[in-house]
Amino acid sequence: MSAPTESEEFEFDGTSIKRKRQIGRVFLGLCVGATMVGIVALVALLLDVLVEAWGWLTWEFLTYPPSQLVENYNPANYGDLPTGPGGIYPALVGSIYLISLTAIFTLVLGVGAAIYLEEYAPDTRLTQFIEANISNLAGVPSIVYGLLGLAMFVRALHTGASLIAGALTLTLLILPIVIVSSQEALRAVPDSMRRASYGSGATKWQTVRNVVLPEAVPGIMTGIILSLSRAIGETAPILMVGAATSMFAPPEVTDPTGPFAAMPMQIFEWASLPEGDFQHVAAAGIVVLLAILLLMNAVAIFIRNRYDRRG
């Protein structure tokens, strides 16, 4: 066999391909850059907050009410204070009550609406209109919900600047997201399950109760918890309904109509005070808020992994 002759047809070094590869690499670089900007900014922010809070975040900070004097927050001064140390306790407890009440309202209203829309409502133009608007409501700025809460609950229903007004306002805020995510969870239940249930002589309610809901619960819970962790950090709505900037005692568990403080408001208050050291106090508050937020997200992920049989 003779040696193969040099081919003119086959451009094996592929100069034009190289050029395309270069363009690809440039694009990849841009995408990596875009990712890094976000991550670096976030890490920088978190590090800054952690550094600021370092040394100021103590057990006393979690268990004492706030103080007017910045010295009271400094752990170095704890030994010789006429009053107790300053802390975030009432706002921490207030936020937990607030979010618990919100969770109850959201569970009932959000899941109820989702079940109706997904399982019962006929597929009419009206239903489609309602569903489209629920999605739109998810994009309404939170301050608007704050104004709504102020007009509807605080003024019209005379709840005053109370825990329940705050909880209802936060419920309105996250309701659209909860309804949409619950609907998606219900939609993900295969129709073959529903058919199997109806074929066994089950009524609609029995099918929803015994087959559809148990399958959808992990998705519904995940959606609710993620929404709640958004709600716990919201400042604008509770600012509008008149949450106290600083309270020196936690709200009464038995009386949701009383005034309340919440962590975002407390942090906002600290951050707006002139003394420089209050920035450390605000940072410590932010770390507490973030820790609770991460905890809630972890619970959501746990629930999703624990109950997701398909996964």
Place this chain on the structure above:
Amino acid sequence: MTANSGGPETVSKHQIDDSPPAETTTSETLEDAWGDEAVIQSRDLEVFYGDEQALDEIDMDIPERQVTALIGPSGCGKSTFLRSINRMNDLIDVARVEGDLYFHGKNVYDDDVDPVALRRKIGMVFQKPNPFPKSIFDNVAYGLRVQDQEDNVDEQVQQALERAALWDEVKDQLDSSGLDLSGGQQQRLCIARAIAPDPEVILMDEPASALDPVATSKIEDLVEELSQEYTVVIVTHNMQQAARISDKTAVFLTGGRLVEFDETNKIFNNPESQRVEDYITGKFG
């Protein structure tokens, strides 16, 4: 069956009778035609999906405690007919049913018939095994529980699993998930679920089409076994299967028409219609 028969008790093949369903013809015609009682009878049954007609004037009398096979090419309406028997078509928004379907002489599309009550008498097994993500026991007990037949659940579950020829394979793992079973076992579990509340009729929509040959033959044996106690209506794509297990065969061809309905032997050996013969011998479909 090609004739327009009139009443729910009328099962004569070639008799044209336009009298309303309540006026039944004599039982002699009934004896002549089948020699056994028809439990389900459709008269001029038509089903539409939106503007599309899926079933065209179906007249059929399904005999009690026998296996009736529905065969025909894809999209010929056989599954639609099956679903119209226990009103599963109600679940499809665009589906519309016209004509009559009698179960024990009662038109199931009458206003006073509750489809849930109907489905408690007419169980169903689907094409793809669809056990609930619950334990084997809870799967079989599901129908019993939703139908408030909660006395002796243990006993009834065991009985249903035995009838479905699954008991020996699962008796030691009743608490494990129904989804852990093989495809063939899952389908027998679904059959057990369907027969546990003791219906009269079992509808099967290609129950073996997603299974391997061994699992298929088990299902086929089971179907023949079940016809001792239940009326079985089975949709199948597989003509050999229809020939093996059914007593009567209905051939649906395109356009949702029932072309021929007769004893299975006759359909497969000496069909009246040329098109049915062509279909059976594999010339089309």
